[in-house]
Amino acid sequence: xxxxxxxxxxxxxxxxxxxxxxxxxxxxxxxxxxxxxxxxxxxxxxxxxxxxxxxxxxxxxxxxxxxxxxxxxxxxxxxxxxxxxxxxxxxxxxxxxxxxxxxxxxxxxxxxxxxxxxxxxxxxxxxxxxxxxxxxxxxxxxxxxxxxxxxxxxxxxxxxxxxxxxxxxxxxxxxxxxxxxxxxxxxxxxxxxxxxxxxxxxxxxxxxxxxxxxxxxxxxxxxxxxxxxxxxxxxxxxxxxxxxxxxxxxxxxxxxxxxxxxxxxxxxxxxxxxxxxxxxxxxxxxxxxxxxxxxxxxxxxxxxxxxxxxxxxxxxxxxxxxxxxxxxxxxxxxxxxxxxxxxxxxxxxxxxxxxxxxxxxxxxxxxxxxxxxxxxxxxxxxxxxxxxxxxxxxxxxxxxxxxxxxxxxxxxxxxxxxxxxxxxxxxxxxxxxxxxxxxxxxxxxxxxxxxxxxxxxxxxxxxxxxxxxxxxxxxxxxxxxxxxxxxxxxxxx
Numbered sequence: 001x002x003x004x005x006x007x008x009x010x011x012x013x014x015x016x017x018x019x020x021x022x023x024x025x026x027x028x029x030x031x032x033x034x035x036x037x038x039x040x041x042x043x044x045x046x047x048x049x050x051x052x053x054x055x056x057x058x059x060x061x062x063x064x065x066x067x068x069x070x071x072x073x074x075x076x077x078x079x080x081x082x083x084x085x086x087x088x089x090x091x092x093x094x095x096x097x098x099x100x101x102x103x104x105x106x107x108x109x110x111x112x113x114x115x116x117x118x119x120x121x122x123x124x125x126x127x128x129x130x131x132x133x134x135x136x137x138x139x140x141x142x143x144x145x146x147x148x149x150x151x152x153x154x155x156x157x158x159x160x161x162x163x164x165x166x167x168x169x170x171x172x173x174x175x176x177x178x179x180x181x182x183x184x185x186x187x188x189x190x191x192x193x194x195x196x197x198x199x200x201x202x203x204x205x206x207x208x209x210x211x212x213x214x215x216x217x218x219x220x221x222x223x224x225x226x227x228x229x230x231x232x233x234x235x236x237x238x239x240x241x242x243x244x245x246x247x248x249x250x251x252x253x254x255x256x257x258x259x260x261x262x263x264x265x266x267x268x269x270x271x272x273x274x275x276x277x278x279x280x281x282x283x284x285x286x287x288x289x290x291x292x293x294x295x296x297x298x299x300x301x302x303x304x305x306x307x308x309x310x311x312x313x314x315x316x317x318x319x320x321x322x323x324x325x326x327x328x329x330x331x332x333x334x335x336x337x338x339x340x341x342x343x344x345x346x347x348x349x350x351x352x353x354x355x356x357x358x359x360x361x362x363x364x365x366x367x368x369x370x371x372x373x374x375x376x377x378x379x380x381x382x383x384x385x386x387x388x389x390x391x392x393x394x395x396x397x398x399x400x401x402x403x404x405x406x407x408x409x410x411x412x413x414x415x416x417x418x419x420x421x422x423x424x425x426x427x428x429x430x431x432x433x434x435x436x437x438x439x440x441x442x443x444x445x446x447x448x449x450x451x452x453x454x455x456x457x458x459x460x461x462x463x464x465x466x467x468x469x470x471x472x473x474x475x476x477x478x479x480x481x482x483x484x485x486x487x488x489x490x491x492x493x
Contacts, residue, residue, distance in 0.1 A: 021411040021431065023355055024381030025449070027139040029055045030150030030200065031106040032069050037224020038157065039245035040101030040132075042094050044070040046087050046118060047108025062449040063203075063230040063457045065242070070094045070103075074110055083116050088125060095131050098240050101248055102133040104153065112140035133248065135160045145382045147357045150200050151267060151285065154223055158286040161248065162255045164293055192321045193219040193253075195260040195296070197286050199267070199303065199359060200448060203227040204460040212463070215326045216317065221250045221257065223286070231457055259320040260287035260298040263313075263462075264359040265394065268300030269386035302394065303359050304462045305470070306367030307336060309394075313463075332464035339471055340371055346475045348372040353418050355379040355428040356447045358387050358407070360461075362394055364427055364446065367467055369399040373474075376403055376421040383408040411435050425477060430456075442477045446470070 032043040032055050045052045052071035059067040072083055072090040087105075094103055107118055122134045137156040139149040198209055206227040213220040228244025254260075262268070267285055287298035299320060304313035310333070314325045350373045354364050358380045365375040375395075380387060387407045392400050404417060415435045418426075426436045427444040430452045436443035450456025460466040483489055 019410045021434065022381050023379060023410055023414060023431070024357075025058065025146035026051075026054065027141040027144045027146060027149035028106045028108055029058055030146035030148065031104065031137050031139045031153035032149075033059065033146075033200065033226065034150045034153035034157075034224045035102075035104030035106075035135075036067065036229055037226035037245055038102060038104070038251070039247045040241055041104050041245060042068060042070055042098050042100040042102075042241065043104045043106065044072065044090055044094055045106055045108055046072045046083060046090075046111045046116065048074045048110055051108045051110075058449055058451075059230075061451045064454070065230045065232065067230070068098075068241075072111075079110060079114060082114060083111055084121050087116070087118065087121055091125060091131065091134065100132050100241060102135060104157070105134060105136045106139045106149065106153065107136070108139065109141050112138065133160070145357075147200060147359070147382060154197060155284070155286045155289060157223070157251060158254060158289055161252045162290060162293065166255055166294070191219065192217070192323065193221070193257045194317075194320060195254050195257045195287065195290065196220050196222045197260065197262040198222060199263045200357065201263075201303075202448075202459050202461060203231040203457045205462045205466070208460060208463055208465065212317075212329070215328060216321065216323050218317070218321055218323070221254055222246060223251060223254075255290055255294040255296060257290075257296055260290055260296055261313075261316055261320065262287040262298060262300045263303050264300065265302040265362050265390045266358040266382075266384055266386050269390050270384055302366065303363035304466075305363035306370050306467045307333065307340075307464070308370065309363060309366055310463055310467070329464060332468070336464045336468050336471075339468055343471055343475045344372055346478060347471075349374065350424040350478065351376045351422060353377040353379070353414070353421060353423045353426045353428075355411075355414055355426070355432055358382045358384055358390075360447050361387070362390055363461070365391060365403075366394050367470065368427075369395050371471055371474075374399060374402050376423060377406065377414070377417050378403055379406040379409050379414045379417070381407075381409060415439065425474070425481075427474070442481050444470075444474055444477055 028045055028051065035041045035043040049071050052069040055069050056067050070090060072086040074083055074086065078086050091103060094100065105118065118136050122136055125131060135156050137153045139152065196209060198206060206222060206225055209222060223246045225246045229242040232242055232244065262285060284292060290296040291298040299316045301312045301316050302309045304310040318325060352368055352373050352375050354361050354375045361378050361380050365378050368375045378391060388405045391405060406417060411432060415438065418439055423441055425442045425444055426432050427446055429447045430445055430450045433443055433452060445453055446459060446461060460469050
């Protein structure tokens, strides 16, 4: 009797019980990257030395920059009797050697499992002399992914420096009301200030966001901002802590902003779930936390990849600031649409496998659907429960009906599914290279991490300009594969 396809797939999944090449990263690595985007901040992992070594290795390999991550250095004895003394010693050592303005403390699986009361330990040290600001985020890897660690760290920082007790003094209130009045007339707003929570983007993406805000005359606080710390110039003198990052002084004023914009459809979907389920404010995103505490209007949009999602991003900026989108970006949009037309004959009905962080998967899938590519498999190691519904909201119905959606999977299961999909290419991080090699299809590298190529941190994904780069990269990848497999080769397309 012939076994059905579903039974075959089930049998393949039963052949292994442990994750093989996870389609996600450790939760603390996202927190440490977020802390790198704060001026004068040193990340400190409360756990074993191996955890911080692993994080450093991943970040250094991707960004090609020095990355320091301190550790409380658990031992067998610490794992049994608790790590409070180690954490206090680590904080004091980091404060003395680095002179940071803030220490971002992330707890690893070990410290979370034994139940160290890190908030209590930190509170006991708050009044000690010569200590910087201390921020803690819980990042047990068995409860999430690197994206969860990233967003939770940003929320913890915003929570720490914008407490419920913060109030606007009379002068600040008058200034805010004045700016609001001036912005009522479309295109005439002055001194508009926004908070931007971009998510886990590349250095080049963050620089592009800065360019957009600058040309629109928006004073923006981007959190985090690691584009200088993790992509800087050569040093003449050794820097204990690299220059760059969001200043703490700016973070402390986030509650005074005219509005906030958060990038990520999955992030917004999780927020809707938390509100509908009546969960406490500890589950709010950073933008929604400011909205709940201080009434700072927050808008969530998807990662602005491709025409549709970038249009929504600029529409959100116009809504928050009453400023028109500058002509330079409208021109970029026009050139991008022209490229869509030029490249359609190479991309129409091509089949792609998209994998990685859920918000990146949604953004890339939306972009691919615009250029004629069917994202036949959309996969992520995360398990928010929102990936399918968000993709259904984002993609055209005729495209959505053709795709397989998998969350909470590793690359072994992605590979099994991919063999049934007959893809023309894969698009995602370099963690998928071994799968692409075995499938004998090209890999277009986006996102994090990219270990096997130079410039991974300088890939532009977002905006009309980013989509222009992506479409060129994809088409050229497919043309190169066609040339390689041609019996005669050709030099004119």
